[in-house]
Amino acid sequence: RIFKRQMQCRFDIDRLNAPFLAIYDSLIPTEEEKAKQNQLFTLLETLITKEWPEAQLYVYGSCGNSFGVSKSDIDLCLAIDVADDNKSEILLRLADILQSDNLQNVQALTRARVPIVKLMDPVTGISCDICINNVLAVINTKLLRDYANIDARLRQLAFIVKHWAKSRGVNETYQGTLSSYAYVLMCIHFLQQRRPAVLPCLQEMQSTYSVTVENIECAFFDQVDKLRDFGSNNREPIAKLVWAFFNYWAYGHDYANSVISVRTGSILSKREKDWTRRIGNDRHLICIEDPFEISHDLGRVVDKYSIKVLREEFERAAEIMQYDANPCVKLFEPY
Numbered sequence: 001r002i003f004k005r006q007m008q009c010r011f012d013i014d015r016l017n018a019p020f021l022a023i024y025d026s027l028i029p030t031e032e033e034k035a036k037q038n039q040l041f042t043l044l045e046t047l048i049t050k051e052w053p054e055a056q057l058y059v060y061g062s063c064g065n066s067f068g069v070s071k072s073d074i075d076l077c078l079a080i081d082v083a084d085d086n087k088s089e090i091l092l093r094l095a096d097i098l099q100s101d102n103l104q105n106v107q108a109l110t111r112a113r114v115p116i117v118k119l120m121d122p123v124t125g126i127s128c129d130i131c132i133n134n135v136l137a138v139i140n141t142k143l144l145r146d147y148a149n150i151d152a153r154l155r156q157l158a159f160i161v162k163h164w165a166k167s168r169g170v171n172e173t174y175q176g177t178l179s180s181y182a183y184v185l186m187c188i189h190f191l192q193q194r195r196p197a198v199l200p201c202l203q204e205m206q207s208t209y210s211v212t213v214e215n216i217e218c219a220f221f222d223q224v225d226k227l228r229d230f231g232s233n234n235r236e237p238i239a240k241l242v243w244a245f246f247n248y249w250a251y252g253h254d255y256a257n258s259v260i261s262v263r264t265g266s267i268l269s270k271r272e273k274d275w276t277r278r279i280g281n282d283r284h285l286i287c288i289e290d291p292f293e294i295s296h297d298l299g300r301v302v303d304k305y306s307i308k309v310l311r312e313e314f315e316r317a318a319e320i321m322q323y324d325a326n327p328c329v330k331l332f333e334p335y
């Protein structure tokens, strides 16, 4: 099954461009929604600065990385000088402050893997999670956003892949499938590997942005305005890319030996990463290297059952793209 021949693209693929772009357009948050998100951010920033003048509030995740669909929750990170042991105290205090300001459903989850405060703003209807000092997530959010600004096709592809994953129930890390973050990295890597390439590898270029967080040097080229023409030699429109993306993950990827790496813009081997065997709960059945925490495999949530589900879904999607009369409907049918 692994090395089934990759398929030739159907001859009428271009007629699918308009429907895919229509789906993409329908998923983009409106300006009004963006304004509401900003309004809530400003409110929270004001409340927080009043209590902790030195602290900084950052947006991360889909509201900051430009891969957020309409009605997304906001992920926020409070950067504050505090020992890990005292995070709970801050979260509980924060919850008090938010509650007094009439924010709703305020909950401090101090025992979660990533401790957070949750809240809902009754004015805008937006829900929000606030964590503490998750600075790497703020930086990887910037990396994703910078990639999105190079070529419009990344955002189109990632929205469609995320929409597919959510519709098909394969965007649930607690059930052993992949996070949205992992899917976006898969899209970036795929576009780096296209020939001609649609995206460059920002971390291999001369760095114009560099910060060190938790002893990890995060450096990359971030003057992406200068790269607006980068993908112009590749004229593949969205339908062809969606087709090729699913074809790659269904029939082209070598699950036994390969690691995809946005950091290097290439495929690495599991052997060189020492990801060849299960260690603890890390099984490395599909390997996606985090761009900064390079010992971190975003596929580590995948187990021997969910890998089967995932690969069958990639194959289903590839078959639909190849043969179905109406892929833009069938692809997103609820599972």
Ligand code: 3AT
Pocket: 060, 061, 062, 063, 065, 067, 068, 069, 072, 073, 075, 136, 137, 138, 140, 141, 179, 180, 181, 182, 290, 298
């Ligand atoms: P949704 O639109 O909410 O589905 P998202 O972009 O907010 O997508 P996630 O909910 O998967 O993505 O994650 C929120 C952010 O947290 C994205 C990324 O900056 C960070 N993040 C998530 N998982 C990891 C991880 N395993 N390692 C490092 N950063 C991560």
Ligand code: MG
Pocket: 061, 062, 073, 075
């Ligand atoms: Mg999110």
